[in-house]
Amino acid sequence: MASNLLHVLPPQGLLRPLAMPERLLLGPGPSNVHPRILAAGGRQLLGHMHPEVLQVSCPGPQVTAQLKAHQNLTLPLPKCLPGASVHELLKPPGEYFTPWDIEEVSAGHGAGWWVQAGPGGSHLLLCFTQGLVRHKPLVLFITHGESSTGVLQPLEGLGELCHRSVHGCLLLVDAVASLGGAPIFMDQQEIDILYSGSQKVLNAPPGTAPISFSERAREKILGRKTKPPSFYLDMHWLANYWGCDGELRRYHHTPPINSFFSLREGLAMLAELGLEKSWEHHQLNCAQLCQGLRDLGLELFVKEEKARLPTVTTVRVPEGYDWKEIVAFLMDNHAIEISGGLGPSVGEVLRIGLMGCNSTSSNVDRVLHALRDALRCCHRSRL
Amino acid sequence: MASNLLHVLPPQGLLRPLAMPERLLLGPGPSNVHPRILAAGGRQLLGHMHPEVLQVSCPGPQVTAQLKAHQNLTLPLPKCLPGASVHELLKPPGEYFTPWDIEEVSAGHGAGWWVQAGPGGSHLLLCFTQGLVRHKPLVLFITHGESSTGVLQPLEGLGELCHRSVHGCLLLVDAVASLGGAPIFMDQQEIDILYSGSQKVLNAPPGTAPISFSERAREKILGRKTKPPSFYLDMHWLANYWGCDGELRRYHHTPPINSFFSLREGLAMLAELGLEKSWEHHQLNCAQLCQGLRDLGLELFVKEEKARLPTVTTVRVPEGYDWKEIVAFLMDNHAIEISGGLGPSVGEVLRIGLMGCNSTSSNVDRVLHALRDALRCCHRSRL
Numbered sequence: 001m002a003s004n005l006l007h008v009l010p011p012q013g014l015l016r017p018l019a020m021p022e023r024l025l026l027g028p029g030p031s032n033v034h035p036r037i038l039a040a041g042g043r044q045l046l047g048h049m050h051p052e053v054l055q056v057s058c059p060g061p062q063v064t065a066q067l068k069a070h071q072n073l074t075l076p077l078p079k080c081l082p083g084a085s086v087h088e089l090l091k092p093p094g095e096y097f098t099p100w101d102i103e104e105v106s107a108g109h110g111a112g113w114w115v116q117a118g119p120g121g122s123h124l125l126l127c128f129t130q131g132l133v134r135h136k137p138l139v140l141f142i143t144h145g146e147s148s149t150g151v152l153q154p155l156e157g158l159g160e161l162c163h164r165s166v167h168g169c170l171l172l173v174d175a176v177a178s179l180g181g182a183p184i185f186m187d188q189q190e191i192d193i194l195y196s197g198s199q200k201v202l203n204a205p206p207g208t209a210p211i212s213f214s215e216r217a218r219e220k221i222l223g224r225k226t227k228p229p230s231f232y233l234d235m236h237w238l239a240n241y242w243g244c245d246g247e248l249r250r251y252h253h254t255p256p257i258n259s260f261f262s263l264r265e266g267l268a269m270l271a272e273l274g275l276e277k278s279w280e281h282h283q284l285n286c287a288q289l290c291q292g293l294r295d296l297g298l299e300l301f302v303k304e305e306k307a308r309l310p311t312v313t314t315v316r317v318p319e320g321y322d323w324k325e326i327v328a329f330l331m332d333n334h335a336i337e338i339s340g341g342l343g344p345s346v347g348e349v350l351r352i353g354l355m356g357c358n359s360t361s362s363n364v365d366r367v368l369h370a371l372r373d374a375l376r377c378c379h380r381s382r383l
Numbered sequence: 384m385a386s387n388l389l390h391v392l393p394p395q396g397l398l399r400p401l402a403m404p405e406r407l408l409l410g411p412g413p414s415n416v417h418p419r420i421l422a423a424g425g426r427q428l429l430g431h432m433h434p435e436v437l438q439v440s441c442p443g444p445q446v447t448a449q450l451k452a453h454q455n456l457t458l459p460l461p462k463c464l465p466g467a468s469v470h471e472l473l474k475p476p477g478e479y480f481t482p483w484d485i486e487e488v489s490a491g492h493g494a495g496w497w498v499q500a501g502p503g504g505s506h507l508l509l510c511f512t513q514g515l516v517r518h519k520p521l522v523l524f525i526t527h528g529e530s531s532t533g534v535l536q537p538l539e540g541l542g543e544l545c546h547r548s549v550h551g552c553l554l555l556v557d558a559v560a561s562l563g564g565a566p567i568f569m570d571q572q573e574i575d576i577l578y579s580g581s582q583k584v585l586n587a588p589p590g591t592a593p594i595s596f597s598e599r600a601r602e603k604i605l606g607r608k609t610k611p612p613s614f615y616l617d618m619h620w621l622a623n624y625w626g627c628d629g630e631l632r633r634y635h636h637t638p639p640i641n642s643f644f645s646l647r648e649g650l651a652m653l654a655e656l657g658l659e660k661s662w663e664h665h666q667l668n669c670a671q672l673c674q675g676l677r678d679l680g681l682e683l684f685v686k687e688e689k690a691r692l693p694t695v696t697t698v699r700v701p702e703g704y705d706w707k708e709i710v711a712f713l714m715d716n717h718a719i720e721i722s723g724g725l726g727p728s729v730g731e732v733l734r735i736g737l738m739g740c741n742s743t744s745s746n747v748d749r750v751l752h753a754l755r756d757a758l759r760c761c762h763r764s765r766l
Contacts, residue, residue, distance in 0.1 A: 018647060020429060206639055229612070258588040
């Protein structure tokens with residue numbers, strides 16, 4: 001057997017112990033993982049078809065979104081829209097949409113919308129049409145916690161608009177940066193699909209995303225006539241695999257089991273603290289941070305106080321500074337991660353995240369102290 | 384704020400401590416996670432754009448596949464083929480394909496093939512054509528370690544067949560169940576794309592998949608004229624995000640950072656042991672298991688010794704027994720997971736996995752002892 005070998009040596013880095021620095025992660029996420037959650041993720045593995053794993057992967061979102069929806073599922077969530085026609089509507093970065101904004105545009109275009117989350121887009125309102133019935137909206141997608149601009153998008157009235165005033169489309173809400181840190185009410189607000197991420201307020205490592213469907217969304221999915229282009233997100237199959245239909249479970253994929261343990265522990269800690277308390281903590285620490293930033297002479301990016309996302313605060317890059325210098329200074333000299341902007345806010349803002357166990361008064365003091373230091377050392381005239 | 388609340392109580396299970404039983408996972412995977420790897424995954428998080436994380440996520444497959452390919456990347460791997468026309472060719476479960484099998488069929492059909500991995504398919508040879516140029520093969524997909532039947536597919540000559548004798552298609556190899564447990568030579572065997580999973584021989588939790596591309600595959604990907612239907616697997620963007628093109632990294636997704644730590648530690652342990660030693664361990668322990676199964680009067684499913692996958696052994700369900708009873712008996716009375724068949728082998732076989740740190744002589748003794756017990760207690764005449 002050995003005679004076949006090329007005798008390529010393994011990379012030397014693999015033969016050294018894994019060494020990682022400790023950092024305070026105050027960017028827009030991932031945030032630091034609480035030791036109790038790390039311990040949960042460090043438990044010995046079980047098989048993905050074992051009943052104990054199923055118990056862990058199902059009860060999540062009820063506690064974080066005050067919902068009583070019919071499907072509570074956990075999955076790694078890709079972002080793909082094959083076959084969909086997507087149109088977008090813009091608001092200036094730092095502002096939010098009102099139901100009126102959406103209704104007016106609707107009257108003009110006769111179409112539905114997406115507010116895009118993720119790379120390149122912040123606070124974009126996208127119009128979504130598909131297939132034979134042109135200009136019939138299927139889904140309104142809106143981001144509750146717009147982490148690229150630091151905006152908390154009000155959800156009041158949007159569900160009603162989707163279901164009655166316009167076209168009966170589904171309301172899909174991205175609560176990745178907000179779930180657990182700001183109030184959201186899946187049933188009261190008539191949200192049809194709500195998802196989040198493990199790595200923000202829930203303080204677990206990245207890799208899982210809790211998702212929940214309303215009865216309306218469930219019917220639409222189950223009534224689908226065509227096969228999805230990829231079996232990866234075949235919700236019929238996934239619902240069976242997750243044990244939601246009471247049928248014998250059919251293997252679909254091997255899920256990240258230890259990540260479920262971590263996510264479960266993050267949810268458990270939130271359940272023990274209580275949602276109201278968690279919202280209150282995030283609100284108070286965000287207010288302390290905003291006041292401290294103003295005291296440093298900095299300008300908050302989101303003008304209206306109630307429109308500020310309590311988990312991610314955006315502040316304008318001050319005159320005479322390069323945002324990259326400030327970010328690097330905090331990392332190198334204070335082992336603190338904060339971040340620059342994303343999409344439309346690139347170069348405009350610094351972003352400071354205070355999520356879950358990272359949202360504490362002492363972390364606010366720490367990042368303000370580091371920023372004061374950076375403002376002293378990073379001015380262009382000094383570099 | 385509190386007045387808005389529905390006061391839905393959190394699920395009671397979340398308010399109890401997370402309790403998970405310890406089990407020996409001797410199914411076809413996931414296998415148990417080594418304590419050192421659990422500790423690596425339990426490290427505090429870093430940000431996904433931090434250079435330390437990039438160092439961890441890149442050097443993997445070189446050590447496990449004796450390759451010197453140009454791209455070594457780690458990603459969670461979905462299974463989707465939108466827009467592709469896929470044809471299949473079958474071999475009886477338990478047998479493998481020879482280059483001659485493939486060439487003969489080629490002459491008849493003038494097309495290329497896939498051997499499907501995953502749910503429902505075991506050892507299927509699939510013919511893959513696409514777009515305008517009908518019957519021109521783009522990819523031959525073959526599974527090296529066929530875990531549903533326990534077959535080790537020989538790879539000799541297949542790369543040459545793809546690149547010279549037939550149509551110059553790419554050779555794509557699924558080494559999920561074999562990488563680290565059986566010899567594979569990416570360069571010598573002219574493999575173009577090789578991937579595996581973290582949760583088998585590498586003994587890390589499920590959630591990541593090392594993947595590697597040959598220069599030939601890289602050119603094909605970079606020369607692609609159309610945009611991929613989903614940005615999820617846009618390899619151009621991913622290659623940039625992974626730091627492979629030397630350009631400024633552009634955010635694509637938040638990866639499972641702790642899972643990278645675990646995968647890295649699994650690879651490090653393999654590098655320390657040495658590949659030849661690892662292959663030898665798997666071979667020896669598999670041989671001990673096979674002998675023990677025969678001593679129990681059981682019949683091995685794969686007749687030819689050299690065609691047996693050293694990581695997953697299949698044995699026929701003996702007359703007078705229900706495979707489900709045996710599997711449940713081992714779980715309930717010995718805390719050992721073994722599994723039944725999958726796809727064409729359902730109801731036909733029991734599958735016993737010995738992967739990475741689970742591949743030991745004492746585990747062989749343990750599972751043989753448990754099986755002896757099951758054969759005594761689970762005969763239909765006794766139930």
